[in-house]
Amino acid sequence: MRSLKLSVLFVFFVLGSLSAKEGMWIPLLLEKYNLAEMQEMGFKLSAQDIYDINHASMKDAVVVFGGGCTGEMISPEGLLITNHHCGYGQIQSHSSVENDYLTDGFWAMSRDEELPNPGLSVRFLEYMEDVTDEVLEGTEVLETGAREKRMKENIAAVQKEASVDGKYMTQVKPLFYGNQYYLYVYKVFRDVRLVGAPPSAIGKFGGDTDNWMWPRHTGDFSLFRVYADKNNEPADYSPDNVPFQPKKFFPISLDGIQYNDFTMVFGNPGSTQEYIPSYEVNIIQNQRDPDRIAIREKKLAIFNKAMKSDQKIRIQYSAKHASVSNAWKKWQGEIKGLERLDAVNKKLAFEKEFKEWAVANNTWENEYKKVFENFDALYFLYGNYIKAADYYSEIMVRGIEIFRIASRVNSLAGSIESGEIKSLENQTKSVTEYLPGFFKDFHQPVDEQLFETLLPLLSTDLSPEFVPGYLNEVLAKNRGEKMLQKIYRKSVLTDEQQLTEILKAGDKKKLLALKKDPLVELYSNLSSHFETKIAPVVEELNGRINQNMKIYMAGIMEMKKGQPLYPDANLTLRVTYGKVEGYEPRNGVKYKYYTTLDGIIEKDNPDIYDYNVPERLKELYRAKDYGRYAANGYLPVCFTASNHTTGGNSGSPVVNAEGQLIGVNFDRCWEGTMSDIMYDPEQSRNIAIDIRYALFLIDKFAGAGYLLEEMELVGGKANVAAE
Numbered sequence: 001m002r003s004l005k006l007s008v009l010f011v012f013f014v015l016g017s018l019s020a021k022e023g024m025w026i027p028l029l030l031e032k033y034n035l036a037e038m039q040e041m042g043f044k045l046s047a048q049d050i051y052d053i054n055h056a057s058m059k060d061a062v063v064v065f066g067g068g069c070t071g072e073m074i075s076p077e078g079l080l081i082t083n084h085h086c087g088y089g090q091i092q093s094h095s096s097v098e099n100d101y102l103t104d105g106f107w108a109m110s111r112d113e114e115l116p117n118p119g120l121s122v123r124f125l126e127y128m129e130d131v132t133d134e135v136l137e138g139t140e141v142l143e144t145g146a147r148e149k150r151m152k153e154n155i156a157a158v159q160k161e162a163s164v165d166g167k168y169m170t171q172v173k174p175l176f177y178g179n180q181y182y183l184y185v186y187k188v189f190r191d192v193r194l195v196g197a198p199p200s201a202i203g204k205f206g207g208d209t210d211n212w213m214w215p216r217h218t219g220d221f222s223l224f225r226v227y228a229d230k231n232n233e234p235a236d237y238s239p240d241n242v243p244f245q246p247k248k249f250f251p252i253s254l255d256g257i258q259y260n261d262f263t264m265v266f267g268n269p270g271s272t273q274e275y276i277p278s279y280e281v282n283i284i285q286n287q288r289d290p291d292r293i294a295i296r297e298k299k300l301a302i303f304n305k306a307m308k309s310d311q312k313i314r315i316q317y318s319a320k321h322a323s324v325s326n327a328w329k330k331w332q333g334e335i336k337g338l339e340r341l342d343a344v345n346k347k348l349a350f351e352k353e354f355k356e357w358a359v360a361n362n363t364w365e366n367e368y369k370k371v372f373e374n375f376d377a378l379y380f381l382y383g384n385y386i387k388a389a390d391y392y393s394e395i396m397v398r399g400i401e402i403f404r405i406a407s408r409v410n411s412l413a414g415s416i417e418s419g420e421i422k423s424l425e426n427q428t429k430s431v432t433e434y435l436p437g438f439f440k441d442f443h444q445p446v447d448e449q450l451f452e453t454l455l456p457l458l459s460t461d462l463s464p465e466f467v468p469g470y471l472n473e474v475l476a477k478n479r480g481e482k483m484l485q486k487i488y489r490k491s492v493l494t495d496e497q498q499l500t501e502i503l504k505a506g507d508k509k510k511l512l513a514l515k516k517d518p519l520v521e522l523y524s525n526l527s528s529h530f531e532t533k534i535a536p537v538v539e540e541l542n543g544r545i546n547q548n549m550k551i552y553m554a555g556i557m558e559m560k561k562g563q564p565l566y567p568d569a570n571l572t573l574r575v576t577y578g579k580v581e582g583y584e585p586r587n588g589v590k591y592k593y594y595t596t597l598d599g600i601i602e603k604d605n606p607d608i609y610d611y612n613v614p615e616r617l618k619e620l621y622r623a624k625d626y627g628r629y630a631a632n633g634y635l636p637v638c639f640t641a642s643n644h645t646t647g648g649n650s651g652s653p654v655v656n657a658e659g660q661l662i663g664v665n666f667d668r669c670w671e672g673t674m675s676d677i678m679y680d681p682e683q684s685r686n687i688a689i690d691i692r693y694a695l696f697l698i699d700k701f702a703g704a705g706y707l708l709e710e711m712e713l714v715g716g717k718a719n720v721a722a723e
Contacts (some may be wrong), residue, residue, distance in 0.1 A: 021578035021642035022679045023566040024269050026182075027051035027059060028128055030575060033564060038577055042262035042657045043470035049117055049659055050266070051577060058659060059573060060247035062266050063122040063226075064186070065651055068571065070267035071122060071224070072653040074661065075251055075710040078226040078243035079195065080122065081694070082651035084203030084323060087222035090117045091197050092319045092441075097312055106198035107702045114225055116237050122226055123169060123186040124246075125573050131172060134158050135181040158183055175567035177275075177550040179557065184572055189244060191227035191237045196704055198222075198697050199614055200318075201680060205600065207610030208300075208325045212333055212670040214583075216638045216687050217600045220666040221694045223707070234506045250653055252691055255659035255715035256631050259593060259640055261580040265643040265665050265686060267652025269569035269576075272676045275553060278347035279379035280545075285338045286381060288390055289331040295394040295457065296328040302449045316441040324398070330673050337674030337683075345680065346491075353555045354552075357559045368478070368555055371548045378548070382541045388466040389538050392530045395454045396523075401447045405493045406523035408434060413515045415506055426507055432503045439496045448484055455483075458526075468529035474522065491519035546571040571648050578642030583683050585671050594690070597635035599620055620700055628716050636690040639663060644677075645686040646676050654688045660714060663688030 012566055025034050031047035051059045060281060065071035069086035073079070084091075095101045095117050108114040135154050139147045149285075158171040160184050169186040201214060202219040223366065226244040229235035257263075273280070301319045307314040351372070358364035396403050408431045415421035459467050479488050492498050492514070504511050514520055582593040601621055605611040620626070626635045641654070644664055654663035665688045668675065672684035695713075699705040 008272065009266075009690045013034055021171070021681055021684075022644050023564070024272070024569050024574040024576050024646075025566050026128075027266075027573055027575050034577075035574070038262075038264075038271055041577065041579065043264070043577070045659050046062060048527060051077055051573075056247040058248060058250075058266055058653075058655075059125055061249050062268075062573065062653065063124055064268050064571070065122050066120055068268075068270055068648055069650045070648065070652040070665075072250055072266075072651070072661070072664075073226075073246040073248065073519055074252060075712075076245055076249055077251075077710050078246065079707065080192075080224045080226055082224065083664065084197055084200075084218075084220045084222045085666065086651045087194065087197060087224065087328075088204075088322060089220065090115075090120060090194055092315065093117070094194065095315050097315065100311075100315060101197065102200045102315060102318055105197055105202070105702070106194065107196045107704045108194070109704065109706075110463075111225075111243070114195050116191070116193050117224075118237070120192045121188050121190045122192055122670075123188040126168060126185040126187055128185070128573070129157050129183045130180065131183045131270045135172065142265070147264065153528045155181075170616065173570050173572060175547055175570070176557065176565075177553045179550060179554050180567070182572070184378050187234060189226050189234045191235060191241050193225050193227060195223040195225050196698065196702065196707070201610070201612050201614055202697065202701075204322075205613075206603070206608065208321075208329065209610065211326065212259040212329050212667060212673060213721065214546065214585075214669045214685065214687060215595045215599060216667065217595050218638065218666065218689065219602065219693060219697055220689050221664050221697075223698075224507060230304065234630060239391040249712070250655065250659075250661040251712040251714050252695070253656055253658075253662050253715050254628060254692065254695075254713055255689065256636060256692055257580050257594070257656075257662055259580055262577070262657040263641040263643055263662070264575060264577045264655050265645055265649060266573070266575055266655065266664065267645075267649045268571050269574050269646045270571045270648030272569040272646055274566075274568055274677065274679070275549070275556065276347075276677065277375055277549075277552070278344050278351060279375050280382075281338065281347050281382050282344050283379065284677065285335055285344065285387065287387060290337050291387060291390050291461075292394060293328055293331050295391070295399070295454070296324050298453050299324050299450065300328065302446060302453065306443065306446045306449075313443050313446065316443055317446065320441070323479060329670070331532060333670035333673035334676070335674075337671060337680065338677065340671075341674065341678055341680060342672065343678045354555065362559055363555070364686075367551065371551050371555075374544065375546045378541055378545050381537070385534060385541060386539050388462050388534045389530075391458055391462055391466075395458060396526060396530070399454045400451050402451070402488070402491070402519055402522050405431075405435070405438060405499075406520050407501075407527070408515075409493065409514050409609060410520050410524050410527065413512055413520070416512055417515070424508070428503045428511070432500055435496055444494055448488055451488055452480070464528075466534060468525045469606075471522070487518045487522060491517050493517060493519050500666045501691070508615055519593075523545070561682060569646055569648065576643045576645060576649075578644070578686075580641045581638060581685075582640055583671075583685055585669075585683065591640070593641070594639045595637045597626075597637055597693075616701055625700060626696060627700055629699075631692070635693065635696060638687060638689055640669065640685040640687055641685045642681065642684065644675060644679055644684065649686070654686075661691050663691050664694065 027050050030050060035047045049057055051057055061073040065082045065086055069082055071080045071082035074081050091101050135151055137154055139150050142150055155172045158172055162170045162183055169188050171184045172181055174181055198219050203663040205218045227241040228244040229241060232245050303317050307317050355364060358368045369433055412427050412431055421427060440682045456475055459472055580593050582591040584590045600613055603611050645668060649665050652665040653661050654665050656662045665686055667687040669685045672680060675684040698707055
């Protein structure tokens with residue numbers, strides 16, 4: 001194992017006043033910068049208990065789950081807990097009308113009943129290391145293009161060496177806009193099986209109505225098991241694999257929570273933008289969020305109508321609906337939060353303070369004045385081009401579904417036409433294998449409505465230079481039903497059997513003819529226009545903005561030298577800590593920090609899918625059969641705390657002062673969603689399922705109490721909830 005080193009570059013601060021609750025901190029540096037404060041707040045362990053490369057520590061019990069969630073180990077036999085919404089895609093993929101695990105839930109009553117999930121993986125962090133010197137080596141005197149090339153070469157070399165001939169997955173990621181670089185080394189496990197999930201009426205209770213909101217009553221958890229080969233090493237799925245034995249797993253507290261208790265969230269937050277200038281905050285608040293909200297409202301209206309009409313469609317589109325609606329609602333809260341905080345003016349005030357500092361230090365004219373002049377020019381162009389990019393993304397990539405097949409077919413035909421295809425058999429096989437999964441969750445009438453509704457928005461809402469003439473011609477000649485008849489329904493792409501036969505035959509002439517398919521031709525023109533007229537400009541503008549942000553960020557670090565600063569989230573392991581507490585969302589309203597089963601029963605409505613409480617849960621409520629999971633006669637469900645979290649923290653362990661699991665993080669309060677850009681200690685709250693509710697559901701509701709036998713449950717004294 002390579003020895004770790006602390007960077008002398010690493011300093012900490014936040015824009016504005018420091019709150020003990022704010023920040024996503026690098027675990028490697030906790031002892032130097034955070035531990036004293038954490039212990040003052042009640043933390044009883046050491047920094048080495050959280051992160052240590054020589055001995056088992058909490059880092060060894062935390063994983064990146066799938067592509068963007070967190071999960072944690074809760075037994076020595078590979079059992080993992082994460083959110084229901086993180087496992088939603090897997091639960092949905094195993095569901096059908098006959099076996100509707102979304103509605104009914106799923107519980108494996110033995111290891112043999114656990115369900116494999118092709119393509120799902122989890123990765124454990126082996127270690128992280130500051131590699132700034134290695135990445136920047138030999139770049140000091142190079143011009144921009146050559147410097148970027150050399151840095152890429154250096155990064156590739158660092159990653160290759162750390163991978164140990166492919167044994168580990170490696171990533172080098174920039175911090176502080178490239179003022180620092182860290183290497184992350186992972187061990188990836190590819191056999192991950194579904195063990196249990198409550199019905200959606202529990203795991204997704206409240207649906208979109210309650211999403212991002214507090215008070216919350218959602219049992220947002222699911223259980224998986226990680227499998228390994230007989231040497232406890234990663235392996236592809238095999239019946240011969242055995243449960244993975246982690247270096248560390250979390251003990252689970254039955255003592256619950258009290259007001260003002262210390263809490264820590266340990267996970268992989270995805271992305272934040274805490275240091276962007278006022279220009280970009282303004283674009284997000286007044287253009288990007290409103291544009292994307294408006295487009296997604298149209299998608300959701302189509303989904304909602306179709307899903308209510310047919311159970312099969314509801315299953316097909318459940319995961320898609322959840323994906324679209326999540327950010328749609330988050331962006332609405334983000335706008336309100338930025339407005340309430342007067343975020344643009346706060347950023348302007350800080351930029352004024354920065355200029356005054358730079359002038360006083362004789363660095364404004366030579367170093368930073370040009371940065372802000374560049375911001376003026378770059379963001380003026382960026383606003384127009386990012387609007388177009390957002391529309392193409394929401395309509396072509398995340399909107400009209402049939403374009404996903406059109407993209408693959410267009411690429412295949414293009415490769416044949418250019419003569420660049422290496423293996424026709426492999427490429428046609430790849431497209432062919434994609435089709436069954438696509439059509440399993442595809443309902444053509446729904447997509448036709450998306451096509452008819454979304455496609456014209458490119459022409460009506462964007463400036464002419466962002467729209468290909470081909471689209472305008474198509475729209476001018478075809479309206480409404482005619483558009484569907486002439487373009488959508490004439491396409492072979494909607495016929496799985498016919499398209500599969502063409503692909504399997506491998507006839508180059510017929511494959512090339514697909515370029516003239518009306519949907520492929522339409523997609524090709526749209527894609528070509530985006531790739532040649534919009535994407536390169538957006539990429540260049542982003543690159544130039546980031547170059548200026550690197551200089552600006554270095555100035556901020558110098559201006560606030562010696563004061564705490566945390567880097568933006570980038571889907572790597574971070575620690576955030578705070579206290580159990582509620583908040584006041586508006587004048588005259590004060591929220592408690594916890595919810596109970598009583599609130600679920602109050603919301604029960606059999607006529608609404610998301611509020612139709614399962615009869616078994618109501619039986620347990622009526623009998624007050626809560627077992628050892630009750631607190632003062634009530635069954636706890638969720639709680640809030642002041643931990644600074646974001647996307648990627650879904651599924652993160654929430655632990656108490658002794659490092660015991662007390663909850664699983666799954667959301668933020670709506671009023672605090674602007675915390676990706678500007679944190680508010682008064683209203684930024686994370687939301688977690690109380691682990692006692694999860695245990696109650698496993699044991700009493702599902703009858704899968706055998707799973708608790710492999711967990712380490714601690715405590716269990718009576719817990720009286722305080723106001």
